[in-house]
Amino acid sequence: MRTLRLKLLFAFFFAMTSAELATGERVIKGGLITENIPDSDTRVLEAIKQYHNIRQYQFQGWLFSGALVTTRIGRTPQAYLVRDPKKLRRNKGWLRSGSVYRTYTGQAASGVPLVGEPPSPQQLTFFTEPAREITPSPDGKRFIASRDNGGNEQFQGHLFAIGQTDALHFTDQGYRNTDFVFSSDGQWIAWQRSANESPNWDILVTPLNSPSRGRRVVFQGEGTWLVHSFSPDNRFLLVSRYVSVDEGYIFLLDINTGSLKPINDRVGPMAYGVGKFTNDGKSIIVQSDEGRGFVGLLRIDLASGEKTAISPALDGDVTDFALSADDRFLAYSVNVGGRSKLMIARAITGRVTATPRLPPGVIYGLAFDLKGHRLGFTFDGARHPAGAWVYYRRSGRLKKWTDINPKNNTPKGFRSAELVHYLSFVEGDGRRRQIPAYIYRPQTSARRPVPVIISVHGGPESQYRPRFSPRFQYWLKELGAAIIAPNIRGSTGYGGNFVNLDDGVLREDAIKDIGALLDWIKTQKNLDSSRIVIHGGSYGGYVVLAAMTKYPDQLAGGVDIVGISNFVTFLENTKGYRQNLRRVEYGDERDPKMRAFLNSISPLNHAQKIRAPLLIVQGKNDPRVPASESEQMLAATKANGASVWYMMAEDEGHGFRKSENVLALRAAEDAFFRHRFNNGKHP
Numbered sequence: 001m002r003t004l005r006l007k008l009l010f011a012f013f014f015a016m017t018s019a020e021l022a023t024g025e026r027v028i029k030g031g032l033i034t035e036n037i038p039d040s041d042t043r044v045l046e047a048i049k050q051y052h053n054i055r056q057y058q059f060q061g062w063l064f065s066g067a068l069v070t071t072r073i074g075r076t077p078q079a080y081l082v083r084d085p086k087k088l089r090r091n092k093g094w095l096r097s098g099s100v101y102r103t104y105t106g107q108a109a110s111g112v113p114l115v116g117e118p119p120s121p122q123q124l125t126f127f128t129e130p131a132r133e134i135t136p137s138p139d140g141k142r143f144i145a146s147r148d149n150g151g152n153e154q155f156q157g158h159l160f161a162i163g164q165t166d167a168l169h170f171t172d173q174g175y176r177n178t179d180f181v182f183s184s185d186g187q188w189i190a191w192q193r194s195a196n197e198s199p200n201w202d203i204l205v206t207p208l209n210s211p212s213r214g215r216r217v218v219f220q221g222e223g224t225w226l227v228h229s230f231s232p233d234n235r236f237l238l239v240s241r242y243v244s245v246d247e248g249y250i251f252l253l254d255i256n257t258g259s260l261k262p263i264n265d266r267v268g269p270m271a272y273g274v275g276k277f278t279n280d281g282k283s284i285i286v287q288s289d290e291g292r293g294f295v296g297l298l299r300i301d302l303a304s305g306e307k308t309a310i311s312p313a314l315d316g317d318v319t320d321f322a323l324s325a326d327d328r329f330l331a332y333s334v335n336v337g338g339r340s341k342l343m344i345a346r347a348i349t350g351r352v353t354a355t356p357r358l359p360p361g362v363i364y365g366l367a368f369d370l371k372g373h374r375l376g377f378t379f380d381g382a383r384h385p386a387g388a389w390v391y392y393r394r395s396g397r398l399k400k401w402t403d404i405n406p407k408n409n410t411p412k413g414f415r416s417a418e419l420v421h422y423l424s425f426v427e428g429d430g431r432r433r434q435i436p437a438y439i440y441r442p443q444t445s446a447r448r449p450v451p452v453i454i455s456v457h458g459g460p461e462s463q464y465r466p467r468f469s470p471r472f473q474y475w476l477k478e479l480g481a482a483i484i485a486p487n488i489r490g491s492t493g494y495g496g497n498f499v500n501l502d503d504g505v506l507r508e509d510a511i512k513d514i515g516a517l518l519d520w521i522k523t524q525k526n527l528d529s530s531r532i533v534i535h536g537g538s539y540g541g542y543v544v545l546a547a548m549t550k551y552p553d554q555l556a557g558g559v560d561i562v563g564i565s566n567f568v569t570f571l572e573n574t575k576g577y578r579q580n581l582r583r584v585e586y587g588d589e590r591d592p593k594m595r596a597f598l599n600s601i602s603p604l605n606h607a608q609k610i611r612a613p614l615l616i617v618q619g620k621n622d623p624r625v626p627a628s629e630s631e632q633m634l635a636a637t638k639a640n641g642a643s644v645w646y647m648m649a650e651d652e653g654h655g656f657r658k659s660e661n662v663l664a665l666r667a668a669e670d671a672f673f674r675h676r677f678n679n680g681k682h683p
Helices: 002-020 042-052 470-479 504-522 539-550 567-573 576-586 592-601 603-609 627-639 659-677
Strands: 027-029 032-035 058-063 066-071 078-082 132-136 142-147 156-161 175-182 188-195 202-207 216-220 224-230 236-244 247-254 260-262 272-277 283-288 296-301 307-309 317-323 329-336 339-346 352-354 362-368 374-381 384-392 397-400 418-426 432-440 450-456 482-486 527-537 557-561 614-619 644-649
Touching (some): 066 384, 132 175, 142 175, 156 188, 188 576, 202 236, 224 272, 224 576, 283 317, 296 317, 317 362, 329 374, 418 504, 432 504, 450 470, 450 504, 470 482, 470 659, 504 592, 567 592, 627 644, 644 659
Parallel strands (some): 450 527, 527 557, 557 614
Antiparallel strands (some): 032 644, 132 142, 142 156, 188 202, 202 216, 236 247, 296 307, 339 352, 374 384, 384 397
């Protein structure tokens, strides 16, 4: 690896020479438009590819012949079928089940090479765009996959039948179609849709035997409406109206009449997540924070309205759950400080019967098979690339169904994440709040303190959780940088009070949390406070820009990916289906006082304060944060004489997903970090 570093530094010297000679003129290469970004040496790209091509899988559900997963083997993520590895023999290159911590590296635990390679997944979708939102039918013979065009998020549903090569497109063009749900007998499909410029969502159903001709709108909603589950008799849909992260309402929707019946009679707003009918149709199980500080599982009897908490009170949210088809077993994952805990319980009583042991990480995508014997899910840890795992309920065994790197090219020495807390600013009542953060430290023998990358999540109603990141592992190993991912106020996962601490006029308190982190870094002897670069996407991109204006002398640079530069122009130009949702969080720009406040805190109006170089990245078709947000920030930064690098992809939206664009972005980030960690000098 030392030889690789020397090659990278040598290549970087010549790359930076071209950067220093850059004129600021736009360069068009394929679908990428860039300014001031140096060409990457092929050796740098090959090093990046080692990490970029680490195979990761997301479990999507069960087919009758195996598990439905998504992964990227070629240019874009697609749907694949993987089969039970227990049917494969040792002489075919696979070991029998061992420790749950074992990952496939091409060698047995003894170091003896295995013969052959893991079985190849069977590809099921062949879109040119990424396959999104994969939903299998209850009998496992069909599934729905959606796709958009160039990241525009006008998702279209396609129905696939196993064994057939052609898919049936059954949704209307010009709409964003999401959350496809099969009825329990598999004969009906429901989903919601919105027109890009409309704030209102409709709910539709269609019969499986005529999905494109038989679709009909059964409810025209005002605001954001979500569909969750069919009743067993296919008469009702469980639906909800989403207002904000901590306010929602649930209803029964009569499919024939379109009438709504409220389910919960409690007065006052509360949070709701996913809900499901029980198999007998008499109750629903729903995620809710009613009666507790965190989201748990609530059973509601539809006849009496009686409510029963069926998950214990824990210091964390229930983020996902699955109910077996016979209503006997319940599985759910609990987010405790960012890491997941898996619970298996009796569905009637809520009594926990098992807590399968996994390494620290994140669990999502829970689904029982048709018989309720196997529970599939995705496990994704800081040191463990995402994979499809199966828990065998009867034996209590865990098995990973997917390989990680079939070509045995995974770099060794993945680093884990450490949870830390730091004190933020003194608030009006005299308190200093503890802010949680995950820190990754590089393995280094150097005596000099290491540079730091602050990675800020989006949302803002999101949370950094310690999942596997090829990008992070590359930065740790090849750049020798420490990475800190803070969950500043406004993050989910820490209770309803914490998530609201940045709403409206409190927005800049979240930026002060970044300032407090900069102060904390100064107290750490092994971290170099003179070489800090902040990195973030979407709302995290706003945080990057705001921090660059608030703390211009404490940051060596910033990487803004699809970030908000001006809240007023963002709220005016984001697609209609998102406007009201974002106004709840940021404030309504149509109110003169709020408009003035939003202008006062927008980084675009303080661009003259930015001193350190900035890398701005944008997808041209982004419906959430329009490309105009990046373009106006680019113009303002250049006008004020600051150094700015720029990259736009013409065939991407809210972030990059096509392999060639992701590689180009990683190379640009690599060059930018090396430039800033060497104070703008050649390494």
